[in-house]
Amino acid sequence: MSSKTITISNPDPSLYNEDLAPIPNEKRTWGWGSYSMIWMGMIHNIVSYELAGSLIAMGMSVWQALGAVILSNIALIIAIWLNSAGGAKYGLPFPVLIRASFGYKGAHVPVLIRAFVAIFWFAVQAYAGSKAVGAVITVIYPKWVSLGAHTFLGMGLNDWISFGTFWLLHAWVISHGMERVRRFEMWAGPLVIVLGLGLVYWAVNVADGFAPLFSIESKLSGGEFWKSFFLSVTGMIGVLATLVLNIPDLTRFSKSQKDQVIGQAVGLPIMMTFFAFMSIMITAGTIIAFGKPITDPVELLLQFKDQPIVVLIGAFALLIATLSVNVVANVVSPAYDLINLLPSKLNFVKAGIISIVIGVFFAPWLWFNNAATIFNIVGAIGGTLGPVSGIMIVDYFLIRRSQYDLNSFFVKEGQYTYRNGWNLRAFVAMGIGVIVALIGLVVPSLQTLYTYNWFLGIAVGGISYLILMNSKHKQNVLRLVEEKVSIK
Known part of the structure; x- marks a missing residue:
């Protein structure tokens, strides 16, 4: 089916505008290389680095940490491939596709939840990236740190200026639409690989070879290890849980299904594992060099303050990488979500700017440095969004x-009207999935379930939806049979 040959007949203005309409074939210009580079830009960032490095800080060995990374990437790419197909085939974004399962009104609920989560992550990444801005300025102007004595709403003046500068860079990229985003991603991702390889070289040099890095022993064993292992897997999945949902926002521009499948395979599991491997090796090197694990790449760069060129180049690379992931993963998605809410008043640029303004109010500087808080948050995010992903995948394929x-x-008045625009079966399935995924947070005897929250959420949500929708189909068949019998 080609959107080039299909005309939308009398679309309702409250459900349709140019940004929500199917992308025509002649404008689907993203090949597999575009998706590879976009994913490189999305995963090569400060938060991803810290999460991978924190596995070593938690007490895992290098091999255990790599195992957690590989398992999370396998689960992610399977879910992403499955949810990518509809966007690539029909040229439609997530907020439109989800109307098929939740109804045209009901879709607003999961769409706004996803938008809320994406804007939350925008705030986290923006603050993390602003630290790189501060590091650059500190090297150029050492007295910059003294501005931190002047605080406002929990953050020093120097950090406010860094945060504001980084925020304006987001606005600049967004202001030129999706094509500017694609071009920016084509060179942002590889830049961080260069920095990472340089730091790996440093770690190997400090350790006098690879062997000492791999010889760091695990401090976890038995049940304690497995609990930490799967919590880490679900935590890393939680970081990209929004992408599992909104991936159609990107694959709608694909030249073909083959392009998005190959491009995402290269960009996510392969490059994410490679990037995580670098993060883990570098963190292992910091244990040998400094006697403690340093998981924050900005803090690590500042250890080289006697080599300002290293700090400047490294901080610039981190800044660009974080900017790239934030725009694609955490601005594109809520922008389309807000357009879906008010299609007659918003376009991509306006909605993107609104999203990053809202992000400031999450005030990540007040809680960002609490590692336990971050892992709990990303785990809860994965558990909440997992059921919606399961429902979308089951709806499309089954x-x-x-x-x-x-x-x-x-x-x-169409197939996705349901009852006044609401498919209550989808909400029941979503509720069941979320309860099963998160019940371990509030019921101590079921705490083990929370360890697998994303997996449980996506499976239980999808299966519940399949059962409920099949029961509806059977009811419709019986009703038609009864009508025919009564006519006779």
């Missing part, structure tokens, strides 16, 4: 058999 009625997405 309920719709990969066939959507394109026109019904943009009218109020």
